[in-house]
Amino acid sequence: MQIRRVRWHIVVFLAPAVLVYTTVMIFPLFNTLRLALYSRIEQERVFVGLDNFRRLFLDPVWADQFWNALGNNFWFFLIHMVVQNPIGIALAALLSHPRLRFAALYRSAIFIPTILSFVIVGFAWKLILSPIWGIAPSMLDAVGLRALFAPWLGKEEYALTTLALISVWQFVGIPMMLIYAALLSIPEEILEAGEVDGITGLAAFWKIKLPLILPSIGIISILTFVGNFNAFDLIYAAQGALAGPDFSTDILGTFMYRTFFGFQLQLGDPHMGSAIAGAMFAIILVGVCFYLFGIQTRMRRYQL
Template sequence: MSDRAQKRPFRWHIVVFLAPAVLIYTAIMIIPLFGTLNLSLFARAEDGTRVFVGLQNFRTLFGDDRWSDAFWNATGNNLWFFVIHMLVQNPIGIALAAILSTPKLRFAAFYRTAIFIPAILSFVIVGFVWKLILSPLWGVAPTFMDALGLGDWFAPWLGLERSALTTLALISVWQFVGIPMMLMYAALLSIPDEVLEAAEMDGITGASQFWKIKLPLLLPTIGIISILTFVGNFNAFDLIYVTQGALAGPNFTTDILGSYLFRTFFGFQLQLGDPNMGATVATVMFAIILVGVSIYLFGVQTRLRRYQF
């Protein structure tokens, strides 16, 4: 019998190395996930016992006006929150990465650090500081805009229904723009010098080189940034809670799925918590994220592989 026909020994060291991570991930992610899915299929009876209701909680969430109006309002707000990040945060991140990757730029390391620092700050700090900055009573924004001759443009943006959600999204953009910037910066550095030298020999330099050579090679990274933005935005909660409270004022105009889940599950003020309906909202959030990630993995990523080295 040849050596190829012999059975290969099982690589136990792979199991040993993977076991701690798998166990921890299972304990803090997989088990709670299935627990949430299970909880969404039950309801609390009047005598306090758990009753299996199947998909009735989902019918209530989508069909009962007491639940569906707030749910669709939060979903629409969450979608707008995501759109602003995609249209503002990611293009700015790409532009900053392109500028900071310029070889002749001085103090580039300092600029990268300064832009990335807000991403590691606590949501509590960011929310509290921006509330102070934008306050019409003691904030520095009115004074600063007056000094620039733009005082008439100032408004209490966090207190107006038409602008509160957009303002919070832009605050979030300010905090996290450093993440797409660093990912794009690393992707730009990974482009082989031979490709750029060949482009220069063909007369493609400057901005033309970025649009025609670098940007197409960055598409896989842009796809990853987009799906990370999608998952992060549809899991958002902290900034809304810190700045606007659990009621996501004014008049629920900043309410997103995370804050709606919090009020549904734990209750707030006059609203009683319902763990079963809260689990139902969490399950729908999981389904939305799962569908979005699946579309990216099977519909987008496979087409972007042609741009990878």
């Protein structure tokens, strides 16, 4: 057998990226999953198998919080899907209109919230919605809807929805940009052919453009899913680690942070924290696989 010369430059080119990626990302990921199988009993690390997961899903001490956070997380995601994506698509459809003036200006302005940090966004909205400052009530007053005002972030029944809508406000720029790009890549000829057949305006959007941008909508949905299921910052900035009022805005990210780091009198528990991370990993993996194998492969792709 002939001995092949090792092409060292390939190794040199690959090594730094693979090294950093493996040690800082992949290894800790699996190590976290491994840590979830241990527990600390009287200062000793003991292997407990899947016991942490059993406690997380079934033991009332943990399970109530876990299912609450998971349910809230799904609600958070649902609001994004039904509010953020349609608004993003509508804005993109308007912006991609060929003879619209100032399109670049609108585009840049609408994207500004997306570049701000969660800390800014969380606090800014907290101040604006605050009954003490009174911007929101006095603006509602101006249009005669004063009666509708409530301290939305302070009420259990509204807080989570309000935060989800704030997050939608912040991130609507992303679906807008991606859909905008997809709409621009539709060739003129197809639209003109539709025009000849009498399909114009809204009908052209529903019958020609929307089917063509479905793959982009799929990508946006999975990005939203992954983003929402490891969200943390906005809730933490606006409501603190306790995700008040009374845990009504608790999602998996804040739950994991509290468990792992501890808060007030409860000590941090890295092993239960790892178990929550494991659950998050499983949820995200299921979502991504569902997208890759269930949706993406079945979606009809039109050759443009």
